[in-house]
Amino acid sequence: MIWQWISKLASLKFTLVVLVLVGTGVIISYRSEGTTTWALALPLFLFSLNLFAAILTNPVFRRQMPLLMFHLALIAIVLLVAVGRLSYLKGRIELAEGEEFSARLAEVEKGPWHWGQLDQVSFSNEGFTIEYAPGVQRGKTVNSVRWRDEQGTEKRGVIGDMVALSVHGYNFYTSHNKGFAPIFTWHPDAGGPSVAGAVHLPAYPRHEYSQAQTWTPPGSKSNVWVMLQFDEVILDPEKASEFRVPTEHKLVVRAGEERRELGPGESIRLPDGVLEYNGLRSWMGYTIFYDFTLPWLLASGVLAVGCMAWYFWRKFSVRPWN
Amino acid sequence: MTAGYELQALWAALVLYVIAGSVAIFGVVLRRKPERAVLALLFLGLALHTASIAMRWERIGHGPYITMFEILSSNIWSLLLVYTLAYWRIPAIRPTAAAVMPIMFVMMGWMLMSNPYDGHAPSTYHTIWLFIHIGFAKVFMGTVLVAVGISAIILLRQSRYHGGRFTRLPDDKRLDELSFRFMAIGLIFESLMLIAGAIWAQDAWGRYWNWDPLETWSFLTWLFLIFSLHLRVAYKTTPRTSALLVMAVFILAFLTFFGVPFISESPHKGAV
Missing domain, CATH: 1.20.120 (Four Helix Bundle (Hemerythrin (Met), subunit A))
Structure with a gap:
């Protein structure tokens, strides 16, 4: 009885049904806005059952080593994708120049089995340059970073396009998101230490004409509205240029009814303290990715294709092409 | 000049x-x-x-x-x-x-009819993986094209318009087998294309797969190609049916490679 069921699960006709279900799952996932993991998980589970059953029951796998290895590699891929989805982490952060990563992510998406060591990651953004071709076409990103490796040794290096920072299994990638960050120090009336903070203005040049942001200084209850104004052309559409902070600028700060234009070193009084403007820096957006299955997934994929090629080579070399 | x-x-x-x-x-x-x-x-x-x-x-x-x-x-x-x-x-x-x-x-x-302007290569396109990815894609499309040519002859020969013009070619069964060989090579290269693309995407944008339009339709093409090869084995399809399946794979692959750019700003939308 059980053997009959396994034989049914192993049939090529069932493989066809499963392939249609996987295709349907892909289309559902592609078209849906919400979470549709089930649409792919269910057919992939059936696919693994089909492969397992085929290996158990079909004698061709005993005769054809490449075919057996190909199907085993496919099972490994499905299992690794499942484990990867359960343990992955994908996130986004923004760090101003000189700022340390604090393990607080602006956006995060992770699997239920992600018990990573993000809080042990120590790295800081030491500034970046981005070349632009005429027409404001983004070119090479060169971002200097400082970090501590797994042994606690401090290291310095450069990341950017195609080069990520890898610490404790987490990969940090520079993104196209970057902009300007006015730096402040908050001196609370209630005493205690002064605290530094950065306002990350909207991404530049994408939001070139809306360089304003509402912000609450760390430890304060008052909101301020901050707007950056400058006249110089940073990214010239007519010629090659480089992303940089403007040499001359005005920072408009509005707190309640009061509106002030601040330069570096100037401050504004808020109901519960004094906010001092220290100067303008840049911020960089990073994408974070963690998935320990990646090297295994790659190895399984290469093994599957290699075995498929081996199988077809043997099959086709029996009879000439012409 | x-x-x-x-x-x-x-x-x-x-x-x-x-x-x-x-x-x-x-x-x-x-x-x-x-x-x-x-x-x-x-x-x-x-x-x-x-x-x-x-x-x-x-x-x-x-x-x-x-x-x-x-x-x-x-x-x-x-x-x-x-x-x-x-x-x-x-x-x-x-x-x-x-x-x-x-x-x-x-x-x-x-x-x-298309505009021959120069264009701008994003910095994430300066990698060997792009060439490997594209190279595999081109071999895949090329082998499927050869299979399409063979399948077209099978279909033409079974229509009433050929007027005996293809009689000196091998029989349908042999042509069908040749077409299968090219589709099998196509499957190998499309699989390699997907792997190389995933390596590139991981290095460039920090994700190996993101279901963007081109990724999704390439995967569907790969799935349909596997489906067509399995259908052939499971049901011992006639040369005519196999030829029609080859045509369908080619149409899907063609729409993926040349149609997706119409609904996407770049070959991989947002991934520049």
Whole structure:
């Protein structure tokens, strides 16, 4: 009885049904806005059952080593994708120049089995340059970073396009998101230490004409509205240029009814303290990715294709092409 | 000046392709065998097309993979390169040129209507993985094109319009087997294309798969290709059914490679 069921699960006709279900799952996932993991998980589970059953029951796998290895590699891929989805982490952060990563992510998406060591990651953004071709076409990103490796040794290096920072299994990638960050120090009336903070203005040049942001200084209850104004052309559409902070600028700060234009070193009084403007820096957006299955997934994929090629080579070399 | 030579070489190549295709079609219609002339014209056209692409690459500093004009030009080149090699090495399938070349004529016309502006290569495109990814994709499309040519002959021979013009080709069963071989090679290269693309995407954007339009439709094409090969084995399909499946895979692959850019700002949307 059980053997009959396994034989049914192993049939090529069932493989066809499963392939249609996987295709349907892909289309559902592609078209849906919400979470549709089930649409792919269910057919992939059936696919693994089909492969397992085929290996158990079909004698061709005993005769054809490449075919057996190909199907085993496919099972490994499905299992690794499942484990990867359960343990992955994908996130986004923004760090101003000189700022340390604090393990607080602006956006995060992770699997239920992600018990990573993000809080042990120590790295800081030491500034970046981005070349632009005429027409404001983004070119090479060169971002200097400082970090501590797994042994606690401090290291310095450069990341950017195609080069990520890898610490404790987490990969940090520079993104196209970057902009300007006015730096402040908050001196609370209630005493205690002064605290530094950065306002990350909207991404530049994408939001070139809306360089304003509402912000609450760390430890304060008052909101301020901050707007950056400058006249110089940073990214010239007519010629090659480089992303940089403007040499001359005005920072408009509005707190309640009061509106002030601040330069570096100037401050504004808020109901519960004094906010001092220290100067303008840049911020960089990073994408974070963690998935320990990646090297295994790659190895399984290469093994599957290699075995498929081996199988077809043997099959086709029996009879000439012409 | 270089742009002038580049365009002249491209036009000369296109003219040679058109002559080769026309000679192949007339050869079938008039029951002649102008195969050596067709082969020579195709190789000469490819040499000039290669020179044109190389001059453009040298002038603008990036390969032919950014604008629609470049994508079409490089695909005409790669499709014809794979097809010409098959035409040269497997004489039995040479009359398939009468079915393959009209497809190439359509692509050439489309290329001539597209804007040949220079375009800008994003910094994440400066990687060896892009070339590997695109190279595998081109071999995949080329092998499927050869299978399409063979399948077209099977379908034409079963229609009432062939007038006995394809009788000197191997029988349908043998053609079907040849077509299967090319589809199997296509499957290997499409799988490699997906793997190389995932490596590139991981390095460039921190995710190996993101279900963007091109990724999704490439995966669906791969799935449909596997489905068609399994269907053939599971149901022992007739040569006619297998040929129709090959056509369907080609249409899906064609729409993926050349249709997705119409619904996406870049080959991989947002991934620049």
